[in-house]
Amino acid sequence: MLPPPRKKEDKTLKITEIKTFVANAYRTNFVFVKLYTDEGITGVGEGTLEYKEHALLGAVEDLKGYLLGKDPRRIEEHVFHMYRDSYWRTGPVLMSAISAVEMAMWDITGKYYGAPVHALLGGPVREEIELYANGWFAGARKPEEFAAKARAAVEKGVRALKWDPFGSAYLTLERREFAESIDCVAAVRDAVGGDVELLIEGHGRLNVETATRMARALAPYGPMFFEEPVPPDNLDALAEVHRRSPVPIAAGERIYSLAACREFLQKGCADFFQPDPSHCGGILAVKKMAAMAEPYYVSVAPHNPSGPVANAACLQLAGATINYAILEIMLTDVSWRRELTDEMVEFRAGKIHVPNRPGLGVELREEACRSHPFQPVYLRHYNGVLTDIRPEGKHTAYYFQNFD
């Protein structure tokens, strides 16, 4: 229930300062945005966009002229203006900047009204959400290594595992590469048994024919979905694979506008739609996209491999979105992830609790962010070092506070 407005509702609340923080992490640098107001309430957002951190910081800088002095509770209005008045609209950089400040405005609004964001978004619809793990495989290269790491994650209570078994392939797979990918899936299925969900990540790498053949070869292993089977720039190709695939298809992390969402849904591209609240325009954009997906009977499973603020936004969306299917969680990160915020993720029996703290429920520790400055990270999907992006020993199993 929405709490009654506070007495000073008529008072203006103004954004007085906008700061950005970049903190180096496991597979990326987290990019956080913090908004300050004249009432002393602050809000945090995250636009983490690996390989484009500097461009993102510049895009946030460009939004300052519009945002400073504005009331952060007028979220829809501000997003409309930041989007329309950019003229060169959409694209991951601009949309991630808008997303980060949008999230921070939700955080402030929730704190102002003393309510968690999901209570202001039409929720709650659930108190906890099923998760699937990403990053559980860090360091594995051979099928038996993936199998051992999968077994370890399942022993910790994880019930769904995502990974990319396609090595350095792009567009086509040689006969040997094709067989190795399937061997890896078979080894993991064999290790975890029939009750655990397997989610196969394609990172947009195959052509229609190869992806279709792969989908058919994956079918005996019963994956929950095959993600981004083809590159993201041809939705007709994706729809074609979806029509011909015997297994469910997921995609959408590289959809940045309601217009692209419309095309994605109308063309029948997937069973699971994966907009990212750090890239598609923010929390309300995901909520709108989820509503657009509802009459197509498409579920949303937002892309969420980034940092603690993005994760908090996804959790709030999960709490208020009826067709939110499953929450992505990175099981591996740097050991200092826990220092960067006061993130408190309650994990129990394969599910995560939706937090009830006002706003997004997570605070940035500015000093800790400053002690882990930017370091370049490089895309590794097509160069054969998919699973090991830091020198051996630098990544750590990032298990949530009460991961048992």
Ligand SMILES: O=C(O)[C@H](O)[C@@H](O)[C@H](O)[C@H](O)CO
């Ligand atoms: O579905 C996912 O979680 C993503 O695709 C991630 O794997 C990264 O965003 C991608 O690797 C780009 O760095």
